Amino acid sequence: MFREEGMRMRHLKYEWEKFFSFRYFWFLCAVFLLFNLWNLSEQIRMEFPASSVRQLYTDFQEQPEESKGQWLEEQKAKKNAHYTGNQYMEEELFKKLSREWIQTEKYDEYLEEIKERSAKMSGSIFSDEGTFAWRNAKVTPVAYEKLKGTKLSFDLSDGIVKATKADFTDLCMTILLMAAVYFLILDEKKNKLYPLLRSASRGRAEVIGAKLGVMAGITGLLVLLLYGSNYLFIFHQYGFGNLTRPLQSVTAFYESPFRLTAGQYLWMYLLLKLVVCYAAALLMIWIAQKAGTPAGAILAISTGAVAEYLLTVLLPSVSYADGLKYINLVEYIKIYPLFTKYHNLDFFEYPVNAMRIFPIVLPCLLLLFIVLNLTTFCSHRYGTKSGRQGGTEKLWRKLRKTARGKKRRKRKKKGFISDSLVWHESFKSFLTNRTVWVCVAVLYGAILLGRGLMIWNSVEEEYYKYYMTKGQGELTQEKLETFENEKKRYDDIYSMTPEQCGLSSEEISSRQEEIQYQYSGFMRAYEQVQYVVENNRAAGTDEQQLIYEGGYEQLFGEISMKGRLIGELLCVLVAVYSAAGLLGMEYDLKVMNLLQSTKKGRGTLLRVKLGVAAGVTTVMFVLVKIPVVMRIVQNYPLTGWTAKVRSMRFAGTSVFNCPVWAYVLLLLLLQLGTLYVVILCVTALSAVLKDTMLTLILSVLLFGGTLVMEWGGLGMIHSWSINTLLDGHRLLQSGGMQFALTVLVFWGVLPLAAGTVLHRVYKKRGQAIWN
Helix, strand or coil: CHHHHHHHHHHHHHHHHHHHCCHHHHHHHHHHHHHHHHHHHHHHHCCCCHHHHHHHHHHHHHCCHHHHHHHHHHHHHHCCCCCCCCHHHHHHHHHHHHHHHHHHHCHHHHHHHHHHHHHHHHHHHCCCCCCHHHHHHHHHHHHHHCCCCCCCCCCCCHHHHHHHCCHHHHHHHHHHHHHHHHHHHHHHHHCCCHHHHHHCCCCCHHHHHHHHHHHHHHHHHHHHHHHHHHHHHHHHHCCCCCCCCEHHHCHHHCCCCCCCEHHHHHHHHHHHHHHHHHHHHHHHHHHHHHCCCHHHHHHHHHHHHHHHHHHHHHCCCCCCCHHHHHCCHHHHHHCHHHHHCCCEEEECCEEEEHHHHHHHHHHHHHHHHHHHHHHHHHCCCCCCCCCCCCHHHHHHHHHHHHHHCCCCCCCCCCCCCCCCHHHHHHHHHHHCCHHHHHHHHHHHHHHHHHHHCCCCCCHHHHHHHHHHHHHCECCCHHHHHHHHHHHHHHHHHHCCCHHHHCCCHHHHHHHHHHCHHHHHHHHHHHHHHHHHHHHHHHHCCCCCCECCCHHHHHHCCCCCHHHHHHHHHHHHHHHHHHHHHHHHHHHHCCCHHHHHCCCCCCHHHHHHHHHHHHHHHHHHHHHHHHHHHHHHHHHCCCCCCCCEHHHCHHHCCCCCCCEHHHHHHHHHHHHHHHHHHHHHHHHHHHHHHCCHHHHHHHHHHHHHHHHHHHHCCCHHHHHHCCHHHHHCHHHHCCCHHHHHHHHHHHHHHHHHHHHHHHHHHHCECCECCCC
16 A cells, blocks of 8 residues: 555656656746736736825825715815826826725615615516516525625725736636646657556556646646736735725625625635636646647647637626536636626526536536546556457447448549659648648638628718718819818808807707718818828928828728737738748657758758748738728728828828838738748747747747737737737838837847758758758
């Protein structure tokens, strides 16, 4: 017994030592920790200054209870912006404090309101006793009955809210768990050690038990690293206030039906986060065991996570399918929604509290995932001691043979044989992992569907388009007089009085309201006319013309930023995937040295590899742009291609005052060239890492992660990443110096560094890369 226990401990120790040797995982932990803290600091920076909020709430709490209201009114009346230095921000901060304080003082009234509202709803609208709504209205007051007499304590709530409402941290945690599963399970599969482990005498229950134990430890470390750092950072910025106050004293948890203190909630949050994350990690390990390849496992995990997320977003909160929305690992991993409100699920017209289901579902999921992992790893032996196949494998083969019927006659297959390096690399790029291309096709189909939806312009936009298309082109004196006359007509209408026109005030107001959208559209066109007139007068020429900007704003990504980011992300993913396997696959198959020793295994092969990856990326780039352009052309007139690009106000600070067609071509070249730089950098990274999957994961994080972060609202990252070149338009409007520096760094220094790495990798026997 003690011997077996010692064997288990040795297995656990070995798995820990092996996992600690994966330096890339700990590097990823450091990177995501920094990203997470940066995201928190950016969120705080975009709101009220943390020091100002903390000081105001401290000063307010120091006032006697009976004079707090008077002190608050006196501070509002001073209007000296003592705390924030900005009058508008100061007023909003005082409104926030006043609203939270009043809410705290009226908690008993809120409980009575719940009871009255429930009685009213169950007695009138939902009079049918057999419906979910009627039963839900009846049980809701009972859940809050135990909170009667609870005295809330006013304190700063921002610390607890921001420390536990951490969706970006949840995303980082999910990615790091996927990375841990890769190093723990998929790395052995990739190195062909997985079947060997399962065939050994101690290679089943003991090994998988040790792996699950290590995963539990890793999950705990990650929870402490990410969420613990959130606690420390937010505590430093805001503090947590009085931890013994009721949880309902925190504004986001005002509607919570649970008798907890703020400190108890913070401890329960970390504990439950650990358990839910471990359950998610167990599910990932099981998927990794069932998947045939590491890429397939990562793809399946990612697809499942996205599907779970879409269920939480798309399903309504009250429906027969709300169980799929709330009994969901993506919803559970957030933790805080379980405590914020009282919510019942519709279980065959009977209300079942979501929080009561949670402590039942979570242990069941843990037990289920543990059993699935154990049975999957321990079942299906690879052979008996005699070397023959097991009975289960024999039976399975027999059933498959019976289902197929008689053995089909062998047909002579026609093949295509070629020694062309281009054909070989193209085949390897397209057909070695078809599941990834299926996902790319699905994502592209979603883009096509989204681009196919009709654009509905506002009435103001339609009038603006009418005036601009009517007067577009060179701004002549006749057109200028037409706009001035139209401006005078609108001014006359808006300056009418009952004495002048003989109409009543109501009739005048009605007429002005009827033309408000026309007037708004006209004023946009008139302002553009004035812009062109002033610029032409300053330049002493008539080079600028009137152009309708609506279509070009869409084309340059000035309006639909998220739509632009989706297309750019798809192109980056294709570039990363097509480049990650160029050298990584040769390293995976241990044939790199063999290829380098052949006549065409150096510069020629590398140039072909890069050319194929560039060709695949170019095709996807064109496919992404086609539906975008077609959608814009169908809804907006794109005219004035020969006019100077500075004729448009949103492009008035362009570095190059070239024709519009040249500006569009320059944007496309910037985007496509940046994708080629991504290919070169990913190829160099694969030569350093010597592993396809690691290259793929790290490259997606480096080049695709910045796009996702900008999508999430971190606009600062735009100027410090390849996003600025993939956008192009904003870069060209930023000034000549910034444009030159950005191009120098991303098109000069970065490719030079990648080329140097590839040169050193391929420099064998004194032969350079391009020889």
